[in-house]
Amino acid sequence: MRSAIHFLGFTLLGTLAAGICQANETRWVDDAVAAVNTQVIDWRHDIHQHPELGNMEVKTSALVATQLRSYGLHVRTHVGKTGVVGVLEGGKPGPVVALRADMDALPVKEMTGLAFASEVEAVRMGKTVPVMHACGHDTHIAMLLGAAKVLAEHKDQIEGTVVFLFQPAEEGAADVDDMDARTVIGAQAMIRDGALDAPKVEAIFGIHVMGGYPTGHLFYKSGTVLNSSDTFKITVNGKQTHGSAPWSGIDPVVASQGIVSGLQTLVSRRIDLTKGMGVISVGTINGGSASNIIPETVEMTGTIRTNNASIRQSILEKMPPLVSGIAGAYETQSVLQVVHHAPVTVNDPALTEAMLPALMQAAPGKVERLDSSLSPSEDFSYYAQKVPGLFVFLGATPADQDMQKAPNNHSPYFTVDDATLATGVKAHVQFVLNYPHRRSLGSAAL
Template sequence: MKFPAPLGLAIFAAMASTLCNAADAPWVNPAVTAASAQVIDLRHSIHQHPELGNMEVQTSVLVAQQLKSWGIEVRTGVGKTGVVGVLRGGKPGAVVALRADMDALPVKEMTGLPFASKAEGVRLGKTVPVMHACGHDAHTAMLLGAARVLAEHREDVPGTVVFLFQPAEEGAADVDDFDTHAVIGAKAMIRDGALDSPKVEAVFGVHVMSGYPSGHLYYKPGTALNSADDFRITVNGKQTHGSAPWTGVDPIVASEKIVDGLQTLVSRRIDLTKGMGVISVGSINGGTTTNIIPETVTLSGTIRTNSADIRDTILAKMPTLVSGIASAYEVKADLEVMHYAPVTTNNPGLTEAMVPALELAAPGKVERLPASLSPSEDFSLYAEKVPGLFVFLGATPEGQDMNKAAPNHSPYFSVDDGTLTTGVKAYVQFVLNYVGRVTGKS
């Protein structure tokens, strides 16, 4: 259940007071060091054998086998190809969830790494190259490392840990992007009870980021990442010869006006004192040759905001704007919107309470972000159900120029293996330093 703001802040204010004197369990660093070689090997193996969303069959098998080998309860087939592990600690405490995503992207790898992907996959019937271009291989390996460390020291673990290995964070390879009936990713995990058995009290996630130095952790209370909604507009006119446009109805001209009009939703129709919004058209398809005005043009794009109010305003006003422009140009426009994720919001009290835990994971290398970041994440769906904290882990070696690092989703994107131990420690310290309601501390 999502906490009302006053209650949540009161609970986690008490946690913050407790954590000010947080002390690192002496076994954590040696245990993480002992697991580090396996974490790197797992990451390389997963990187070399990436799988698209909802197709993470072999990755799921690997995850389940590793969890079982450490005596962790395992459920498979959650959210289609997801895996849930449950570790019951030896001390009283809360039920805390740790989440990692497993899916890769339809990108051809160009890194030249010795373990670079040469894999291909099938996306909507089309064969495509596949690469871990956003670091989900690192996320999966780091969470496996944390699972091993916690399992080996379960007698010292408070409460219960739920490990969420999620498919399809980037979308599903077997589902059309605009299939509004599809339930994938975090939404499918939640539907299948990932937060319910046992009942999770708080959820934590870590995401590697290019252009930030390896081994550094970044956090922000409140809004951390944008919302994301995709749209597709099919504009239908009347095909005719390009030399006589008056004999048809031109969907290309109408489409251009729709693209222009969409920008006014941000510049003229939303209250920018509440945050930001971006509407980007990423694809325009129509026509086959120079002298034929086509019957149909298709536009597709994305809507990103860091404010729920702004998101609601854009989504409410977009249909009227599109239909109005279409009417003016005597075309028909069919608008489809696919809701991916709300704004990723870190519970403010929980975030402040866990800063000492972050410091234990990365001493002297923890920084509060001055503003939210522009990408989006379906971790936000978990954080709507229970208090959540999503933090960012630098992935670029400290000696490199951060401004020249290949960004996430680039075919040249890479993760420094040296940062993985920090990610493992962050997951472990979240568990060891969370003080929940069941302890009586709140």
Template sequence: MRFAPAPLCLALLGALSTSFAHAADLAWVDPAVASVNQQVIDLRHTIHQHPELGNMEVKTAKLVADHLKALGIEVRTQVGKTGVVGVLKGGKPGPVVALRADMDALPVKEMTGLPFASSAMGVRLGKSVPVMHACGHDTHTAMLLGAARVLAEHREQVAGTVVFLFQPAEEGAADVDDFQTDTLVGAQAMIRDGALESPKVEAIFAVHVMAGYPTGHLYYKAGTVLNSSDGFRITIKGQQTHGSAPWSGIDPIVASEGIISGLQTLVSRRIDLTKGMGVISVGTINGGSAGNIIPETVELTGTIRTNDASIRETILQKMPPLVNGIASAYETQADLLLVNHAPVTTNHPQLTEAMVPALELAAPGKVERLDASLSPSEDFSFYAQKVPGLFVFLGATPEGQDMQKAPNNHSPYFTADDATLATGVKAHVQFVMNYPGKLAGVL
């Protein structure tokens, strides 16, 4: 069943479509993007071969800052710890828009066999781990650097100001425990350090490569586009005893089984599934040291994902009494820690529709509207809570391959096709050159 939009939304969309239905098809964009393509590919290979974990992107940040400075772009470093902000003032008056790329890699051992594959090691929470750009952040950084060069070399054509945000720790920080609640990282740290201020940003855009979608194709959706993300850790305390006499102790392992099963009823029985979806997954279970000893404690950790703010709120409110109640029924004690990682990523509806013609210029005939939101999460959502945002996806698997068999983002076999980078550069440029601008009071 389809519901008609509210009259106000219809009026706003009508105004936007009338004013901005035809994006500016600037003849210089395609040749300018082509001229920087090889440099973008080379940058991508360099960054990929030398990945750094979240909050450790020192060399990557220096590479970014050096390139921006060489283009005559004003640069601020150490934003959000290792982030870089570049500010380009155009030759014409106009709005302030931001383009965001993330720089961090993942603690994954690369298995792609690429000639520029990573063999790097890093330190995460005191432990040595392999490091790989398994989510395409190397491509994001390289594409935004390419767009910065194109826009800087044509700054007289730019109306307004462009803020380039090169963000650390989108995947989390290597020096901050996932359950440490008193430290801001990633987008939140960038915002805290004024990334959207001085100059004050009016709208923000980002592009994310996705495996399993064809190279050079762009995908978008108004409204909810990615899930929220919250983490939990549950410590269940019982009383240790011999495995042959469970009645002489209190078994936290049996209690943990009851809690794991009970958590699923929050989704199946407590949330309004007409509004969207929710997932609660337990990822680790740790407890015990021998098969014939019932341990004193068991620890569970997991993740919560939703595509609706009210569903998220319901789960977060109802989880504590459920966990404590089940633990009490087994005569155990439970300590629950909830950590909020990212809200639902929401594309501003009017901004999204206004920018579709710009997407078509970036990828003619290869722009598709997503039917549903995707399951991953992104801390771009924090920027989009502050200013209108648009987060789009760029296919990164060659069209001749079986999309169903392409290794997903975060796989040790994940790859992104170099041929898709030019489309990403062009999308960033078209965002800037075709942003409506005069939307105060509408957005």
């Protein structure tokens, strides 16, 4: 981290020096962000108190579209179902960049005790569930709305065009079964509906708040930054019989335990761990109706996470014959379903290093390089497969708190410090302002 990093023939030191000159030209950003900060916080509180599940972000989308139109942006709605795309043309010629925020909440009952805590319930796949912004998407929306306002008010300073992507269903869709592999949602649906094509985007940026990381700090990593995500369901069919006479039936419970154990060998014995890591976790096992009956069927579901594309592919290729083979050994039959939610999220190396000045201008003295990739997954990865992308993390926990004890994202106690929102707004703005200059240093790599 302390050694010189070369980028297109320039040392990182030289790139940062150039960033100082760029900073002198964008000193207005801090004042502009400060002017909109109260409104950003108000938006965040309102959105947090009124969360909506994936593909159900109707009121949230309406709020976003209304605000973007009030700034004079060209706005498209119903992109990827409930997504919103806003386009701002700058006052100077230049490239097209995109900024992305996700809008959906989670089926979690809020336990934070905040004055603006959610009490919302909604229907997810026919069941009424509590709803909470337990992953910070409320802050993502508010920060990007704030950045859009700042950039629109200073569009004469912008070189090129900015595309604002407000995406639904990053966490999944309330109207789509988790095991439905046919329906396209989230980032894939936005891409299908032309979110990156009109106008043609050449680079994309995203920010995600993180519990357990200090407020106002930005964290980044070149290359692999988040895991892939695949969900599986295995149905094991046997022959129901009385528990006192197992020999008269075929036991899917015993077969299921063999499958659970066997799945772990895919990671421990059958993939090259020098390339990265992989995890296969079974989260649910359901079967049977009484203690003295061997059931006809057992169903299990789980998740596959990896930080390497070849490891992911290897697991996905080896899993079907392993499951069917173990099931057959117990004289049962199995059905395996796998749904692919997100590939590995990869930050474009050249873009990452080129944007260091932008990060440092957004959070002076509070920018840190991650030593390793993080375990969650994000469908931002689909955008980054289409165009160079950079996905960074923003600390959400006050610096005086114990980071090890802070509730993580997806916890019912997860909270975000409002003081960190201004840094997120600045980062979005600085990405837009810095990208054309970095691009001119080496357009071939960007």
